[in-house]
Amino acid sequence: MKASETQDRIKRFENVEAVKGTNLESEERDKIVLHNGLPFVPASTGGAAVKAIETPASTGGAAVKAIETPASTGGVAVKAIETPASTGEAAVKAIETKDLFKRFEDVDAVKGINLEIEEGELFGLLGPNGAGKTTTISMLCTIVKPTSGSASVYGHDVKKEPDTVRGLIGIVFQDPSLDENLTGRENLDFHGRLYKVPRNEIADRISEVLELVELADKANVIVKKYSGGMKRRLEIARGLLHHPKVLFLDEPTLGLDPQTRRHIWEYIEKLNREKQITMILTTHYMDEADQLCDRIAIIDHGQIVAMDTPENLKHDVGGDVVIMTVSNGSDQLKTKLEHLEFVKSAQLVDGTLRLSVDKGETAIPIFMDVARQEGVAVPSIALHQPTLEDIFIKYTGREIRAQEASGFAAFHGPGRR
Amino acid sequence: MGDIYSIWLREMIRYVRARSRVVTSLITPLLWLIIFGSGFSSSLSFGGPSGTTNYINFLAPGILGMTVLFTSIFSGMSVMFDKEFGFLKEILVAPVSRTSIVIGKALGGTTQAAIQALLILALSTFIGVRISGTLGLAGALVLIIVTLFFTGMGFVGLGISIASRLENIEGFQVVANLLVLPIFFLSGAFFPVTSLPSWMKALVNINPLAYGVDAMRYAVTGLHTYALMTDLAVVVGFFALMTVVGSILFRNVR
Numbered sequence: 055m056k057a058s059e060t061q062d063r064i065k066r067f068e069n070v071e072a073v074k075g076t077n078l079e080s081e082e083r084d085k086i087v088l089h090n091g092l093p094f095v096p097a098s099t100g101g102a103a104v105k106a107i108e109t110p111a112s113t114g115g116a117a118v119k120a121i122e123t124p125a126s127t128g129g130v131a132v133k134a135i136e137t138p139a140s141t142g143e144a145a146v147k148a149i150e151t152k153d154l155f156k157r158f159e160d161v162d163a164v165k166g167i168n169l170e171i172e173e174g175e176l177f178g179l180l181g182p183n184g185a186g187k188t189t190t191i192s193m194l195c196t197i198v199k200p201t202s203g204s205a206s207v208y209g210h211d212v213k214k215e216p217d218t219v220r221g222l223i224g225i226v227f228q229d230p231s232l233d234e235n236l237t238g239r240e241n242l243d244f245h246g247r248l249y250k251v252p253r254n255e256i257a258d259r260i261s262e263v264l265e266l267v268e269l270a271d272k273a274n275v276i277v278k279k280y281s282g283g284m285k286r287r288l289e290i291a292r293g294l295l296h297h298p299k300v301l302f303l304d305e306p307t308l309g310l311d312p313q314t315r316r317h318i319w320e321y322i323e324k325l326n327r328e329k330q331i332t333m334i335l336t337t338h339y340m341d342e343a344d345q346l347c348d349r350i351a352i353i354d355h356g357q358i359v360a361m362d363t364p365e366n367l368k369h370d371v372g373g374d375v376v377i378m379t380v381s382n383g384s385d386q387l388k389t390k391l392e393h394l395e396f397v398k399s400a401q402l403v404d405g406t407l408r409l410s411v412d413k414g415e416t417a418i419p420i421f422m423d424v425a426r427q428e429g430v431a432v433p434s435i436a437l438h439q440p441t442l443e444d445i446f447i448k449y450t451g452r453e454i455r456a457q458e459a460s461g462f463a464a465f466h467g468p469g470r471r
Numbered sequence: 472m473g474d475i476y477s478i479w480l481r482e483m484i485r486y487v488r489a490r491s492r493v494v495t496s497l498i499t500p501l502l503w504l505i506i507f508g509s510g511f512s513s514s515l516s517f518g519g520p521s522g523t524t525n526y527i528n529f530l531a532p533g534i535l536g537m538t539v540l541f542t543s544i545f546s547g548m549s550v551m552f553d554k555e556f557g558f559l560k561e562i563l564v565a566p567v568s569r570t571s572i573v574i575g576k577a578l579g580g581t582t583q584a585a586i587q588a589l590l591i592l593a594l595s596t597f598i599g600v601r602i603s604g605t606l607g608l609a610g611a612l613v614l615i616i617v618t619l620f621f622t623g624m625g626f627v628g629l630g631i632s633i634a635s636r637l638e639n640i641e642g643f644q645v646v647a648n649l650l651v652l653p654i655f656f657l658s659g660a661f662f663p664v665t666s667l668p669s670w671m672k673a674l675v676n677i678n679p680l681a682y683g684v685d686a687m688r689y690a691v692t693g694l695h696t697y698a699l700m701t702d703l704a705v706v707v708g709f710f711a712l713m714t715v716v717g718s719i720l721f722r723n724v725r
Contacts, residue, residue: 197564220566231557235485247477248565292561 146209148173148300148332149194153203156189156356163189165356166203171334173299176326178347179336180442186356187336188228191302194334195225207300221249224293228304230285234278238269238288241277242295249296263291267321283314290321300332301325307342315342322346340442352446359449364442371440371448372398374414378407378421383430390424403447410440474567478575479582482546486583493587496542500591504534505598507661529694531600532687533660535588535615536622536680540658542587543623544651546580547630548643550721555640559724569722573631577714580630581623588619604693611690618690618702621710622683628713635720658684664696679709 149171156164164186171177179187192198194205196216204211210218232241239260246256264270267287277285286306293301306322307315323346326333337343343350344364351361360367380387388407392400396417398410411417414437425432447453486493508527553559562572592600592615602611633646657671658680664672675681686702689695695702 195564197560217566220564225564227557227560229557229560231559231561233481233485233553233558233561234556235488236481240481240484244477244481245561245565247480248474248562248567250473250566 147171148175149207149334151203151205154190154193154200154205155202156193156198157201163356164193167358169351171332173332174330176333176346176348177335178343178350179334179353180338180340180343180350181353182338185353187353188304191304191334191336195223195302196220221296222299224296224298224301226289226293226301226303226306228308232277232285232288235276237274237276238280239273241288242292245292245295251296259295263294266294267291283310286310286318287321294325298331300334303333303335305337306335307339319346344442350442352449354450360445367442367445368440371410371444373410373412375438375440375444376409376411376414376417376421377436378432379405379434380407381431381433383428387425387428387430390428391421394420401447401451403451404453408447474571475575475578478572479579482576482579483582496587497590500534500538501594504530504595508598527599528601528603528692529688530661531592531595532691533658533684535592535687536658536660536684537655538588538591539584539619539623539683540626540651540655540680542584543580543626544630546583547576547627548634550576550631550634551637551640551643563724570718573714573718573721576631577624577627580627581620584623585616585619602691604690606690614690615687618683618686618706621706622680625679625706625709625713628710628717631717632713632720635724654678654680657681659696660684679705682706
């Protein structure tokens with residue numbers, strides 16, 4: 055068959071239902087020949103018959119699913135081809151919110167949040183207690199209704215299709231929510247029933263998630279007897295049981311000892327890597343957000359003040375951070391120092407003067423000299439690479455630590471590296 | 472349907488697991504039956520316009536009523552514990568309708584109440600209680616079970632309604648004393664209502680438990696204060712009302 059004839063046949067083929075919506079790349083087009091009316095990729099690529107799979111009319115020709123090559127021919131799969139001329143957009147976002155707003159009686163907890171989270175992202179919401187993180191998550195989980203604005207999970211609006219959304223998401227709450235009078239396995243079974251996991255699959259899935267969080271040997275023990283870390287792991291297992299597309303974790307390591315925290319971080323990372331589950335994490339722990347998240351949104355007083363990858367955010371602060379404790383004359387010292395040309399920024403926070411410079415080690419002696427000249431006493435001075443804490447301070451002018459009310463939080467202060 | 476079963480199943484697992492509590496909850500009613508029943512039996516015969524019988528037979532249905540009341544209401548109020556211990560969140564966030572949750576819990580509580588009551592009835596035959604009404608043994612059991620079911624569901628519904636409005640566990644005690652005990656004492660469980668002062672009679676007449684007890688008393692002894700149809704109507708009506716009210720109130724729980 056001549057090449058041009060093939061092209062014509064293919065063009066005409068494109069008008070037929072079966073291949074509607076496909077956009078074949080030119081080199082593939084050249085390779086494809088028609089055989090018995092079906093597009094066929096010749097020997098050089100393994101000689102597989104390519105089946106073009108039609109695209110559902112309802113999506114208006116959105117993404118074509120992978121093109122199949124029947125295993126029996128041992129053929130090479132043709133590149134999955136994309137598509138969607140009509141929508142002109144990429145795949146649906148896992149989470150999307152527009153101007154999400156929530157008022158409780160006299161408090162505006164969430165004041166206009168805009169988020170776009172892609173499938174498979176490990177996304178962090180970082181902020182002090184009371185910033186609006188839990189409220190935001192509650193709205194996404196359909197527990198709380200937004201006062202205004204919209205939120206959707208995979209295109210399903212939380213207000214209009216709450217049950218659909220619930221089937222797509224898993225939640226690991228901040229406060230324990232297990233039935234302590236049942237065993238681990240029974241808790242999981244109950245969850246499986248509520249989420250309509252098919253009965254013939256449930257036993258396997260329970261084993262699968264128990265393996266994942268290493269609780270298989272404690273499955274038949276009453277939850278009352280579990281340690282705090284075990285309970286949290288069981289809750290993570292439970293959140294995954296129904297294979298949600300999005301998993302919400304609200305302060306997953308709050309109140310846990312450092313070793314358990316590390317283990318939980320490992321599980322979270324493993325899950326995200328292996329199962330491609332989109333994960334949304336709220337935390338007030340800097341180290342957690344830094345370590346785990348692909349992207350972070352910093353929330354303060356119900357609004358997002360910064361959103362980017364941890365690296366970019368830290369880069370944003372730029373250079374080293376020098377922190378000087380000052381008692382008197384802090385304003386005066388600040389004014390003097392910020393005029394130095396190598397000082398990028400200076401902020402007074404809680405009795406300390408924070409300066410952003412390129413090379414901290416050469417800046418320090420100069421700062422001390424200036425301080426001496428001004429007659430300002432500097433009892434201590436420190437230097438470090440930028441951390442998320444510095445980002446937080448940059449955007450909100452406060453330390454996140456000052457906002458923590460809980461005793462546990464004070465114990466696990468933000469990590470400095 | 473499956474959701475209702477799932478919720479029911481959890482209630483039953485918890486019930487079966489609390490073995491010691493089950494046993495103790497059988498002992499109290501039996502003790503009352505034995506002590507009051509034997510104590511009064513010899514000296515008086517009880518009854519009403521439709522006849523008399525010895526006290527222990529008179530009392531037994533009252534004790535069944537007591538069992539149903541307490542088991543059901545506290546089972547309904549267990550929603551309170553779920554709230555307090557956070558498990559309620561797990562249920563509320565699942566793709567399950569609130570109505571299913573209410574019905575599932577109600578059925579669970581009622582099953583427990585019915586099991587308790589029937590066990591007590593069986594055990595009470597060892598201390599002399601006999602079914603001597605006009606329905607025969609099978610008929611009596613059917614009537615008793617039907618009454619237990621609707622009365623139980625009604626009181627579980629009441630328990631859920633109350634628990635949906637309470638903020639914390641302390642309210643529990645208050646409700647137990649101010650509501651449950653009066654319902655119990657004014658239900659004709661212990662003594663025939665005909666000889667009461669009129670204000671008390673009025674309260675009894677609006678007490679759904681009184682009608683439940685009356686129906687069961689008719690099954691056991693053939694004696695009754697109200698017509699059987701009235702008893703059944705009230706009990707079924709109470710069930711319907713409480714299921715609706717319970718579902719509505721529960722829908723607003725966060």
